[in-house]
Amino acid sequence: MDMAVRTARIALVGNPNSGKTALFNALTGAHQKVANYAGVTVERKEGRIHAADGRTLSVLDLPGTYSLRARSLDEEVTRDAVLGALPGETPPDVVVCVADATNLRLVLRLALELKQVGRPMVLALNMYDIAQRQGLRIDLEKLSAEIGAPVVTTVATRKRGIVELVAAAQAQADLAVGETPSEWHAPSAAEIRAAHREAERIMKACVRPPERPDTLTGKIDSVLLHPVAGLAILLGILFVMFQAVFTWATPAMDSIEAFFALVGGWVATVLPDQGFTGLLQSLIVDGLIGGVGSVLVFLPQILIIFLFIIVLEDFGYMARAAFLMDKIMGGAGLHGRAFIPLLSSFACAIPGIMATRVIEAKRDRLTTILIAPLMTCSARIPVYTLIIAAFIPNETVWGWASLQGLVMFGLYAAGIVSALLVSLVIRRVFWRGAVEPFMMELPAYKIPDIKSVLFNLWLRAKIFIRRAGKIILPLMIIVWALATFPYPPEGATGPAIDYSFAGMIGKALEPVFAPIGFSWQMVVALVPGMAAREVAVAVLGTVYSIAGAEENVGALASVLSADWSLATGLAFLAWYVFAPQCLPTLGVVRRETGSMKWTMIMVGYLFGLAYLAAFIVYHVAVALGGG
Ligand SMILES: Nc1nc2c(ncn2[C@@H]2O[C@H](COP(=O)(O)OP(=O)(O)OP(=O)(O)O)[C@@H](O)[C@H]2O)c(=O)[nH]1
Numbered sequence: 371m372d373m374a375v376r377t378a379r380i381a382l383v384g385n386p387n388s389g390k391t392a393l394f395n396a397l398t399g400a401h402q403k404v405a406n407y408a409g410v411t412v413e414r415k416e417g418r419i420h421a422a423d424g425r426t427l428s429v430l431d432l433p434g435t436y437s438l439r440a441r442s443l444d445e446e447v448t449r450d451a452v453l454g455a456l457p458g459e460t461p462p463d464v465v466v467c468v469a470d471a472t473n474l475r476l477v478l479r480l481a482l483e484l485k486q487v488g489r490p491m492v493l494a495l496n497m498y499d500i501a502q503r504q505g506l507r508i509d510l511e512k513l514s515a516e517i518g519a520p521v522v523t524t525v526a527t528r529k530r531g532i533v534e535l536v537a538a539a540q541a542q543a544d545l546a547v548g549e550t551p552s553e554w555h556a557p558s559a560a561e562i563r564a565a566h567r568e569a570e571r572i573m574k575a576c577v578r579p580p581e582r583p584d585t586l587t588g589k590i591d592s593v594l595l596h597p598v599a600g601l602a603i604l605l606g607i608l609f610v611m612f613q614a615v616f617t618w619a620t621p622a623m624d625s626i627e628a629f630f631a632l633v634g635g636w637v638a639t640v641l642p643d644q645g646f647t648g649l650l651q652s653l654i655v656d657g658l659i660g661g662v663g664s665v666l667v668f669l670p671q672i673l674i675i676f677l678f679i680i681v682l683e684d685f686g687y688m689a690r691a692a693f694l695m696d697k698i699m700g701g702a703g704l705h706g707r708a709f710i711p712l713l714s715s716f717a718c719a720i721p722g723i724m725a726t727r728v729i730e731a732k733r734d735r736l737t738t739i740l741i742a743p744l745m746t747c748s749a750r751i752p753v754y755t756l757i758i759a760a761f762i763p764n765e766t767v768w769g770w771a772s773l774q775g776l777v778m779f780g781l782y783a784a785g786i787v788s789a790l791l792v793s794l795v796i797r798r799v800f801w802r803g804a805v806e807p808f809m810m811e812l813p814a815y816k817i818p819d820i821k822s823v824l825f826n827l828w829l830r831a832k833i834f835i836r837r838a839g840k841i842i843l844p845l846m847i848i849v850w851a852l853a854t855f856p857y858p859p860e861g862a863t864g865p866a867i868d869y870s871f872a873g874m875i876g877k878a879l880e881p882v883f884a885p886i887g888f889s890w891q892m893v894v895a896l897v898p899g900m901a902a903r904e905v906a907v908a909v910l911g912t913v914y915s916i917a918g919a920e921e922n923v924g925a926l927a928s929v930l931s932a933d934w935s936l937a938t939g940l941a942f943l944a945w946y947v948f949a950p951q952c953l954p955t956l957g958v959v960r961r962e963t964g965s966m967k968w969t970m971i972m973v974g975y976l977f978g979l980a981y982l983a984a985f986i987v988y989h990v991a992v993a994l995g996g997g
């Protein structure tokens with residue numbers, strides 16, 4: 371192929387948390403996840419740059435690593451990409467070694483290793499803004515001479531140095547004529563020591579330590595990492611988060627509910643309730659607005675939880691939380707590196723399960739995968755909130771805390787505690803042995819950037835709304851049809867849904883769920899809830915509006931509180947703490963473990979726990995007078 375038209379391929383390689391993904395996003399306009407802790411990226415991601423001279427380049431974002439001696443799955447991806455060992459891939463034309471300019475020591479060793487591979491290289495000193503603020507002095511020319519590669523300074527988050535970086539990478543790609551072979555062999559202990567000394571030497575020669583060393587991080591850490599004060603602050607933050615979910619969200623939720631009620635009322639007047647238009651009216655009002663609308667109402671709450679998570683991630687707090695939890699997690703037989711995957715699972719178990727690739731030991735990784743669905747994913751928020759609004763009085767306790775927020779906090783805690791217990795049991799039943807000590811680097815604190823926080827929130831909102839459109843909407847059309855047809859026979863007296871397919875399915879399965887206090891309407895909601903948990907809420911909305919119980923779309927909570935006993939409501943909550951995992955999660959577990967057996971073990975134990983928990987909660991509540 372003609373060299374001039376061939377697109378050069380650039381690979382971004384560097385230590386974890388050095389800003390590779392931020393750089394990738396700045397280069398390509400992509401929106402890959404960036405966060406202030408190590409191990410965010412676990413897969414290779416390719417993007418395109420349209421350079422100033424009209425040429426196109428392809429860029430590869432890779433997981434962070436300290437060495438090509440890969441120890442975990444994500445690091446193997448990086449090594450293989452650099453060496454061109456991935457199936458169907460040639461080595462990159464240029465390797466951009468991305469350095470955290472404030473932390474050069476470790477990256478220099480990696481740069482030396484990359485140099486050995488023999489690919490053309492550019493060293494990008496990222497986070498140069500922080501280095502300058504700290505008064506760190508780096509002799510760029512000398513560094514470039516020592517490394518034998520051009521050096522470019524960048525500030526990925528402000529898109530500074532991007533044009534220069536692209537130009538340098540292009541120049542390197544043009545210099546390298548033809549395919550240079552990639553050579554690399556795992557270094558011996560002596561070679562590692564030599565590389566270490568060499569890196570130290572370059573460090574001394576080119577970098578003058580900061581005039582204003584970063585004492586603030588140390589000061590904040592002495593409080594946030596304190597064994598007692600630190601844990602108290604962590605609990606306090608979580609507590610405030612769930613209080614906020616119930617107190618801040620109400621006005622926004624009320625307006626969304628009012629909006630859907632208005633639209634529903636308008637549709638009902640436009641489409642007369644007879645013949646075909648009556649059917650259409652029922653589909654739109656009961657199926658779509660009653661179903662999809664009842665889920666969309668929870669957007670404000672989901673965004674509040676994510677606001678907290680995103681700000682804490684950017685600030686650099688999450689790695690500290692991991693540090694604080696390390697003892698407790700280790701006691702439960704969990705690897706310290708399990709924290710970040712479990713944290714990701716609060717958004718959704720799928721990215722969480724993928725993030726377990728940073729865990730080296732297979733068994734530790736498998737344990738983490740098995741308990742990831744116990745973290746409360748955002749799809750459960752609508753279910754929790756609806757049932758809490760229906761059954762937990764909107765009261766304050768101790769004069770200031772919202773009782774509903776407390777219950778929500780308790781549900782999240784129940785998920786976490788069960789995860790620790792299950793991990794402990796897995797350790798006892800399947801394998802024993804010590805867990806490895808924790809070695810996560812604590813990132814420097816950063817003031818979260820308002821623009822990027824808002825942008826990330828917007829991405830979250832988009833995911834939620836898209837799910838409503840792509841998964842919930844089609845499912846609701848099916849559910850609506852099942853709940854509407856066949857029509858009740860002439861002279862039937864009960865609500866129409868009693869005679870429908872949905873009614874038949876619900877009633878057929880009811881005996882299985884009767885011991886845990888579930889009505890057949892709830893059973894109807896559980897089945898499609900397997901596809902996506904929040905669909906359970908949508909189905910309840912539809913089932914009850916078709917049953918004629920609900921005139922006002924916004925009043926689902928009050929319908930439920932009238933129709934269900936308190937014991938039933940609480941049992942439903944307990945069920946969803948363990949909730950039979952959604953199907954997409956199972957698919958990912960199957961793929962990541964490569965084992966049907968482990969997938970089935972997960973399904974089995976989650977179902978078992980859900981049933982058991984709902985059973986206990988139901989009967990205890992009935993015994994206490996909540997029947
Ligand atoms: N101040 C400043 N912050 C930056 C810069 N580049 C990245 N960051 C921040 O540094 C943190 C880490 O950035 P990422 O892009 O996620 O780092 P990464 O190298 O992809 O990390 P892994 O995928 O975990 O290996 C984020 O909080 C970014 O917002 C920069 O040039 N200046």
Ligand SMILES: [Mg+2]
Binds near residue numbers: 391392
């Ligand atoms: Mg990354």
